[in-house]
Amino acid sequence: MKKVLIDVDTGIDDALALSYAVHSPELEILGVTTTFGNITVEEATRNTLQILELLGASQIPVFPGASRPLFRELKEKAKLFHGENGLGNIQLPPPRTAARREKASVYMIEQARLHPGEVTIITVGSLTNLATAIMAEPEMTKLVKRVIIMGGAVTVPGNRTPVAEANICADPEAADLVFRSGIPITVVGLDVTMQTLLTREHLETWRELGTDVSRSFAEMCQFYMDAYAKVGNVRGCGLHDPLAVGVAIDPSFVRTSPMYIAVDTSGGLSDARTIADRRSQPEFPPNADVCLEVDHAKFLAHFLQRVF
Numbered sequence: 001m002k003k004v005l006i007d008v009d010t011g012i013d014d015a016l017a018l019s020y021a022v023h024s025p026e027l028e029i030l031g032v033t034t035t036f037g038n039i040t041v042e043e044a045t046r047n048t049l050q051i052l053e054l055l056g057a058s059q060i061p062v063f064p065g066a067s068r069p070l071f072r073e074l075k076e077k078a079k080l081f082h083g084e085n086g087l088g089n090i091q092l093p094p095p096r097t098a099a100r101r102e103k104a105s106v107y108m109i110e111q112a113r114l115h116p117g118e119v120t121i122i123t124v125g126s127l128t129n130l131a132t133a134i135m136a137e138p139e140m141t142k143l144v145k146r147v148i149i150m151g152g153a154v155t156v157p158g159n160r161t162p163v164a165e166a167n168i169c170a171d172p173e174a175a176d177l178v179f180r181s182g183i184p185i186t187v188v189g190l191d192v193t194m195q196t197l198l199t200r201e202h203l204e205t206w207r208e209l210g211t212d213v214s215r216s217f218a219e220m221c222q223f224y225m226d227a228y229a230k231v232g233n234v235r236g237c238g239l240h241d242p243l244a245v246g247v248a249i250d251p252s253f254v255r256t257s258p259m260y261i262a263v264d265t266s267g268g269l270s271d272a273r274t275i276a277d278r279r280s281q282p283e284f285p286p287n288a289d290v291c292l293e294v295d296h297a298k299f300l301a302h303f304l305q306r307v308f
Contacts (some may be wrong), residue, residue, distance in 0.1 A: 001028040002027055003111075003115055003119050003120065004029055004119070005111060005119060005292035006245070007065070007108075007124065008125055009037030009126065011038030011082035012086075013239065014038070014124055016242045016243045017122075019055055019217070019307050020303055021122075021245045021248075022052070022308055023306045032063070033062075033128050034104065035126050036126060036128070037166070037167060038078050039082065040067070044125070047097065049095035053095055054212065058064075063100050064100075064104060065103060065132075066129050069171035070177075072172075080227050081228075083223055084224065088221070088222070109140060117143070119144055123147060123149050124150040125174075127174040127175045128171045130198060136175040138181075142183070146185070147178070147185050148185075148186045150193070151187065151274070152167075152261070152290075153190040154189055154259070154261070154273035154290050161272065163269075164274075167256060169271075171274060173265050176262070179287055180241050185287065186290075187288050192254060193240040196300060197239070198225075198236050200222075203225075204218075212308055214308055225237045247291070252295075253299040256289035257292050258288070259276040259288060260288075261288045262274075276290065
């Protein structure tokens with residue numbers, strides 16, 4: 001089993017990623033850490049507890065993390081895509097379990113020290129928790145096996161700005177620090193995640209299953225798909241965060257290319273852009289493996305088989 005920490009800002013695709021991970025026997029989930037992004041960290045923590053309880057996985061510990069970017073003001077919530085409460089405005093029972101008191105970055109360091117070279121961190125929100133951990137313990141870059149980042153848009157347009165993806169945009173300085181740190185990174189960005197579409201036909205199948213879990217997720221994803229249809233006329237919704245979990249389970253879902261990635265922190269028109277040096281002779285050696293192709297049919301079939 002692969003030891004993983006999952007760092008979330010639990011909106012709808014985070015919830016899908018958690019369900020996929022919980023139902024994948026290849027993964028040992030050491031804990032879930034929360035951050036801001038789609039919603040506030042307090043809401044992300046509540047949503048994470050609710051989703052884990054819905055999945056019957058309340059034994060997995062949850063650790064609240066950063067409430068704001070390293071240096072910038074907190075951006076508005078992504079209400080258009082995730083609703084006011086982050087879960088498409090569906091109502092789940094208040095969580096019966098409580099988050100741990102230990103901070104997310106402290107838990108990351110603790111687990112990396114406890115399992116040197118074994119822990120994969122899957123980040124599907126802002127990179128603030130991981131950046132904070134690296135600043136507090138520089139040895140994190142050697143202790144962590146790999147970081148799988150759902151974030152960035154290297155060869156395609158952004159989704160938060162014309163050039164920037166939402167998770168990088170949430171805290172560009174944190175993302176820049178992580179990329180510069182030397183920690184092993186796989187980038188699962190919009191280059192591949194927008195090729196992994198969940199459709200309304202899938203939601204009908206989920207409704208027919210008739211379980212509390214399948215109905216709840218169908219309602220959430222209905223909201224998500226309606227937002228995609230309004231903004232980009234997309235037939236369905238991208239499985240952004242689940243693909244990052246999928247890469248942790250089976251890296252053969254994607255083809256990667258080693259690249260040097262820098263994050264623009266200028267505050268200008270290209271702020272938060274993930275810039276790759278794609279020249280034949282780049283100035284710096286690669287610091288990330290960037291996903292450029294995905295076997296979407298293989299991944300989607302695996303995800304649908306596992307998610308419930």
